[in-house]
Amino acid sequence: MSVAAYGIYSDVSMAASLRNWPSYVAERTGIASGKTLTYRLRNGAVIKVRAGTSDTELLREILVSKCYNPPGFEIGREDTVIDIGAHIGSFSILASKLADRGIVHSFEPMPDNFTMLRENVAMNNAKNVRLHEFAVSDSIDVRTLSISPSHTGSHSFYPQIWSADKPLLEVIVKTTTMKAFVDSEGIDTIDFLKMDCEGAEYEILYNCPDEILNRVRKISMEHHQVDGNNANPHALKKYLESKGFSVCAKFYETDNYPMIYARR
Template identity: 30%
Template sequence: MKCVHIYQKFVYKCRQVASFCRHTRTPLALSLDTLYLKRGPFVAVSGDGLRLRIKPRSGESFTFYENMVRHDYLIDGITLRPGATVVDIGANIGAFAVMAASIVGPRGRVIAFEPIPETFERLRENVALNGLGQVECRRAAIDAEEGEIALRVAAKSSGATAHRITRLGDDQHARVETAPCLTLNRVFEEYQIDRINLLKVDCEGSEYGIFDSLDPGLAARIDQVAMEVHAVEGKSTERLGERLRTLGFDLRRSYLWYLWVAFNAAGHPAGDRVG
């Protein structure tokens, strides 16, 4: 069984390498990092010329692959067009925010939230690297209540990979970071948002609180949701799905088992590009 797992992992990495060769301008550096052979930091460049500064052996090449090669959040009917407004909750080092900003253009708007300090600085660095003035970055978490939130960062994580950030955990060497926390209701108010054309969510379990606390009137002003759903003790994915439907969303499961996409049932088309 172990041999099968190793073989499957090898095949998957080979597919990544092949994709880097076909769809990026820096295939060698990305491929070496995927195979744990890259030693120093480097700037990865997508086929469209988008740049992302990568730390080696950190999993960030996979983040680049998910967002700038495979376009995980622009699948299953999700669309974007120039001038759209995007809210990115759990922006990490900025791979999705940079890609989305390149689509919405200077007339559009991307508001990116990332709570972990060093990851937030990486986000700002990557946005600046691409000269994207339409991206607004803020160090904050989004959840059910406003105030301050404590986040546990696993010992093996530099903080650059959001999937290693959890509220609870048994890692005795983990460190705790605090961050300001907003509700999505407050985001609408503070940023004077009329409509969110695409809400991207990858926040390690805070998705439950975000939608539980979301005002139905504001939910009607969200056209599309692309969201990673995480298993959290005491939380129910079934109930989350019911909540989204109650808020007026047509919920669909992606071919990626952990990714949900949802569309405003009232039907507000938000673009002409399908990822």
């Protein structure tokens, strides 16, 4: 399918997923730019977005492209789900409906996004979602998060993943580790680990002890190209395979959605 054809398919499918599809048309045509919209999905979820930003683009990727849930990566009703890089909650809310007898832990360090995440969880009465205003990293600390000037879901500890000529703003955020969090929550099994953390996936997974990584059943993650030893998707694929995962990867060179899918 050509890029143009896929764009039409994506827009039509997105509109068909919404009860209030005229709001999507208003956003796509620029009429609603600068406003806050609430999309009402046909599955009963409601998602508030900042019109004219990348909020809706990310919702469309999750809802239409199902980039985190290809065949074999479904979420079960009693699953424990961890969402690292929850943004405004699009994935977490949909996961909470699938894991209606389970629990979803949502991590989002960016204050503006976290406010939207909290509002979206409240609007959906998603009582099985636990919110954590932290970044997950390789240490328990505070760090500088660089703010993407063009994409609400691309704030990163590694701004080199963007174009070098973009101006940067920064915010200080709290960080934790997989081990510290899992131990504090007493989690025995992580059924589904979703990651979209703009380059931090390498430090998170490479520094995750085997005792914690062995509890993970499925990983669905976007990957990024970061400077540094083994901070690339090819090395990460091999690493996860060495830890007992069966891994399928889509790389930048061949796919519009650079993803790694790993499962036991």
